[in-house]
Amino acid sequence: xxxxxxxxxxxxxxxxxxxxxxxxxxxxxxxxxxxxxxxxxxxxxxxxxxxxxxxxxxxxxxxxxxxxxxxxxxxxxxxxxxxxx
Amino acid sequence: xxxxxxxxxxxxxxxxxxxxxxxxxxxxxxxxxxxxxxxxxxxxxxxxxxxxxxxxxxxxxxxxxxxxxxxxxxxxxxxxxxxxxxxxxxxxxxxxxxxxxxxxxxxxxxxxxxxxxxxxxxxxxxxxxxxxxxxxxxxxxxxxxxxxxxxxxxxxxxxxxxxxxxxxxxxxxxxxxxxxxxxxxxxxxxxxxxxxxxxxxxxxxxxxxxxxxxxxxxxxxxxxxxxxxxxxxxxxxxxxxxxxxxxxxxxxxxxxxxxxxxxxxxxxxxxxxxxxxxxxxxxxxxxxxxxxxxxxxxxxxxxxxxxxxxxxxxxxxxxxxxxxxxxxxxxxxxxxxxxxxxxxxxxxxxxxxxxxxxxxxxxxxxxxxxxxxxxxxxxxxxxxxxxxxxxxxxxxxxxxxxxxxxxxxxxxxxxxxxxxxxxxxxxxxxxxxxxxxxxxxxxxxxxxxxxxxxxxxxxxxxxxxxxxxxxxxxxxxxxxxxxxxxxxxxxxxxxxxxxxxxxxxxxxxxxxxxxxxxxxxxxxxxxxxxxxxxxxxxxxxxxxxxxxxxxxxxxxxxxxxxxxxxxxxxxxxxxxxxxxxxxxx
Numbered sequence: 161x162x163x164x165x166x167x168x169x170x171x172x173x174x175x176x177x178x179x180x181x182x183x184x185x186x187x188x189x190x191x192x193x194x195x196x197x198x199x200x201x202x203x204x205x206x207x208x209x210x211x212x213x214x215x216x217x218x219x220x221x222x223x224x225x226x227x228x229x230x231x232x233x234x235x236x237x238x239x240x241x242x243x244x245x
Numbered sequence: 246x247x248x249x250x251x252x253x254x255x256x257x258x259x260x261x262x263x264x265x266x267x268x269x270x271x272x273x274x275x276x277x278x279x280x281x282x283x284x285x286x287x288x289x290x291x292x293x294x295x296x297x298x299x300x301x302x303x304x305x306x307x308x309x310x311x312x313x314x315x316x317x318x319x320x321x322x323x324x325x326x327x328x329x330x331x332x333x334x335x336x337x338x339x340x341x342x343x344x345x346x347x348x349x350x351x352x353x354x355x356x357x358x359x360x361x362x363x364x365x366x367x368x369x370x371x372x373x374x375x376x377x378x379x380x381x382x383x384x385x386x387x388x389x390x391x392x393x394x395x396x397x398x399x400x401x402x403x404x405x406x407x408x409x410x411x412x413x414x415x416x417x418x419x420x421x422x423x424x425x426x427x428x429x430x431x432x433x434x435x436x437x438x439x440x441x442x443x444x445x446x447x448x449x450x451x452x453x454x455x456x457x458x459x460x461x462x463x464x465x466x467x468x469x470x471x472x473x474x475x476x477x478x479x480x481x482x483x484x485x486x487x488x489x490x491x492x493x494x495x496x497x498x499x500x501x502x503x504x505x506x507x508x509x510x511x512x513x514x515x516x517x518x519x520x521x522x523x524x525x526x527x528x529x530x531x532x533x534x535x536x537x538x539x540x541x542x543x544x545x546x547x548x549x550x551x552x553x554x555x556x557x558x559x560x561x562x563x564x565x566x567x568x569x570x571x572x573x574x575x576x577x578x579x580x581x582x583x584x585x586x587x588x589x590x591x592x593x594x595x596x597x598x599x600x601x602x603x604x605x606x607x608x609x610x611x612x613x614x615x616x617x618x619x620x621x622x623x624x625x626x627x628x629x630x631x632x633x634x635x636x637x638x639x640x641x642x643x644x645x646x647x648x649x650x651x652x653x654x655x656x657x658x659x660x661x662x663x664x665x666x667x668x669x670x671x672x673x674x675x676x677x678x679x680x681x682x683x684x685x686x687x688x689x690x691x692x693x694x695x696x697x698x699x700x701x702x703x704x705x706x707x708x709x710x711x712x713x714x715x716x717x718x719x720x721x722x723x724x725x726x727x728x729x730x731x732x733x734x735x736x737x738x739x740x741x742x743x744x745x746x747x748x749x750x751x752x753x754x755x756x757x758x759x760x761x762x763x764x765x766x767x768x769x770x771x772x773x774x775x776x777x778x779x780x781x782x783x784x785x786x787x788x789x790x791x792x793x794x795x796x797x798x799x800x801x802x803x804x805x806x807x808x809x810x811x812x813x814x815x816x817x818x819x820x821x822x823x824x825x826x827x828x829x830x
Contacts, residue, residue: 206456
């Protein structure tokens with residue numbers, strides 16, 4: 161088993177990556193799709209506005225990118241800290 | 246060949262396929278039954294998770310709700326996909342490292358308490374039964390149409406089939422059966438959508454067609470305008486709520502999305518799929534692949550909804566909404582309108598020429614002469630668009646695959662919680678394997694009787710009932726799991742108090758609005774005029790979850806911190822290495 165301080169560093173790095181990911185997750189769904197929609201009202205997308213597109217399409221595409229990016233980043237982090245299998 | 250025979254043939258063929266695969270896979274090795282996904286590639290596991298996850302709510306009900314609610318129903322789309330991000334980052338990798346087989350098992354071990362385990366079982370059963378009620382509603386709609394019987398008869402036949410399907414058991418556990426179900430389900434969903442997108446916009450990709458211009462006249466509106474603008478103009482001119490503008494409050498929409506997202510990450514039958522992948526690394530990517538296969542349906546659903554609404558309006562106002570509507574005589578004789586007569590038989594669609602002018606006018610308000618149950622939209626969609634008979638039959642098969650696979654999965658989760666987490670581990674540890682199996686089957690039978698009884702008079706459309714189940718999972722299970730991983734300080738008392746508070750308050754709020762135990766007429770409030778601000782019962786899970794977090798935090802900090810070995814356990818589940826060994830105990 162790796163030493164305690166390295167495990168703590170690994171966990172802190174993981175939490176940082178999760179934190180950044182969830183900020184993007186929030187902005188692209190709750191933000192663009194709901195709360196910030198009025199601000200995006202002037203940007204036209206195929207008969208409606210960008211907020212509508214994010215609420216019904218864009219957010220889902222962002223979620224996909226986020227999960228795969230997280231998985232890739234964590235694979236790298238696992239190796240760096242020697243906790244991969 | 247008539248449509249009825251074709252339906253039976255296609256549905257029968259898909260069932261034969263599932264059973265064939267189940268028998269073929271079972272012959273290989275019985276030990277693989279419990280180790281379902283282990284050794285299975287993350288892509289295959291993701292596809293199976295997709296079939297497990299996408300139920301009657303996603304397949305049959307959701308696009309119909311979007312068709313009538315427009316932008317305001319976006320929470321279903323964001324909520325039921327965004328939860329996978331939470332699952333991939335906050336739960337799946339660590340629960341995989343922990344390496345047990347049920348959610349109550351994790352709760353019991355992490356909070357070193359049989360009480361916590363029992364409370365988790367209760368949370369699981371309450372959320373899962375509510376979920377099955379929604380499935381039964383969808384099953385009733387699908388069977389009533391495709392067997393051409395009334396809704397109640399369809400529901401009873403469907404319940405009997407779900408029961409046998411779940412009791413055969415292993416079928417659900419075999420990953421390759423679910424892969425076949427996913428393939429049937431996604432083909433059945435996308436083929437009619439592609440046909441309709443081509444008809445209306447000339448673009449074969451529904452998600453792009455939705456934001457394109459129309460290629461044909463629709464209800465008197467000339468081709469060439471953006472599809473969504475055409476729809477917006479028609480619905481507002483007919484007096485309906487706007488399709489594009491927000492009419493729900495921002496607060497309710499926000500909380501509803503939160504509830505569905507964290508409920509997704511808290512539903513036991515989804516979480517257990519990540520217990521069985523080979524490594525922590527695979528748990529992360531499995532969540533991604535699951536979302537890829539789910540997104541194929543979810544990116545298509547808003548197009549299906551909008552286009553179905555357009556076709557519905559076009560059917561009843563063929564010459565435009567300022568000209569004469571479709572005549573009663575035509576509905577009764579025209580072959581293209583056979584679907585209206587067929588659905589009328591089920592009782593889920595009704596028309597009445599109130600003003601006696603010989604036409605059926607579809608519009609908002611008292612002068613409306615057409616009522617359409619939202620849950621029929623997806624199944625009726627290919628008929629409304631006059632697609633070939635085999636496409637209609639395929640959609641029936643897809644809807645049944647979605648409903649049956651998820652209902653069976655949930656019944657298995659309920660059964661294993663009762664027999665494994667409750668009876669075997671607590672009430673009667675010496676129970677024989679035979680007795681455990683019997684208890685599981687009795688639990689399944691009771692669950693299905695309750696769900697069928699309530700499914701006959703459901704608290705909402707299929708997807709709305711399922712949304713209540715997500716609220717219950719969000720308020721009880723998700724917070725306990727997340728705190729169990731991310732905090733070393735949350736102890737047994739805190740977790741138990743948190744789960745009970747979250748579940749209790751949410752259940753109370755739902756019963757106050759939907760009737761006690763979902764029995765119609767016993768409610769004190771309605772979702773149109775809810776108890777707190779504008780928070781509907783379907784959105785309250787987010788508030789329940791917050792209460793769960795706060796109560797658990799306060800109680801834990803007022804009592805002793807967890808013993809050292811539990812803190813070591815939390816440390817160890819945070820580190821991926823050793824997951825392979827963890828399951829071999």
